[in-house]
Amino acid sequence: MHRALPLVAFLHRLTPADVVEAAHRDAMLALAGLPAPVFARDHFVPGHFTASAFVLSPDGGAVLLIFHEKFRRWLQPGGHVEPDDADLFAAALREVHEETGLADVEVLGDGFFDVDVHDIPARKADPAHQHFDVRVLLRARTLAHAAGSDALAARWVRLEDVPSVETDESVLRAIRKLRGSAPRPA
Numbered sequence: 001m002h003r004a005l006p007l008v009a010f011l012h013r014l015t016p017a018d019v020v021e022a023a024h025r026d027a028m029l030a031l032a033g034l035p036a037p038v039f040a041r042d043h044f045v046p047g048h049f050t051a052s053a054f055v056l057s058p059d060g061g062a063v064l065l066i067f068h069e070k071f072r073r074w075l076q077p078g079g080h081v082e083p084d085d086a087d088l089f090a091a092a093l094r095e096v097h098e099e100t101g102l103a104d105v106e107v108l109g110d111g112f113f114d115v116d117v118h119d120i121p122a123r124k125a126d127p128a129h130q131h132f133d134v135r136v137l138l139r140a141r142t143l144a145h146a147a148g149s150d151a152l153a154a155r156w157v158r159l160e161d162v163p164s165v166e167t168d169e170s171v172l173r174a175i176r177k178l179r180g181s182a183p184r185p186a
Helices: 004-013 019-032 088-100 159-164 169-181
Strands: 047-056 062-068 078-080 105-120 129-140 151-158
Touching: 004 019, 004 105, 019 047, 019 105, 019 129, 047 088, 047 105, 047 169, 062 088, 062 159, 062 169, 078 088, 088 105, 088 129, 088 151, 105 169, 129 169, 151 159, 159 169
Parallel strands: 047 129
Antiparallel strands: 047 062, 047 078, 062 151, 105 129
16 A cells, blocks of 8 residues: 555646546546555556656657557556555656666656556456556656667657657647646756
């Protein structure tokens, strides 16, 4: 439950960008309230929490995206919460490092930024389920990166150019949020 407490507090103070994000928030609150291991990657009904990050460039004008091996589109780095991850921030930071090689980042604001629930098709031994993805907001202190696990490529994409890359609506919604209030260096 220790992982759920900061998440539940964030979900209660989140002002959703639209009705879709409001529905995602409500679904996450329901999942967080279950007496089940909802952070475990083998909790399939209805799914489990995951963590990802929107990483801004040092000037705040670009976001680091990976070309995901399984989903074959440009997405923010992220993935499953591992047993050793202290919380969702630790999971998101670990995923960013594993998928982009980037470790020198700062958390922006209180870190929590966006939520999304998406369907994951059945694969190998895992049944179809949902990922309840909590997204944090980071800023890189360097532009240096390298594609890692689950990433066929990684690249910086200017915020205004994200709609022209092969991605999905959840990324576009987050980018619209960023463009409306993109944090800039002091």
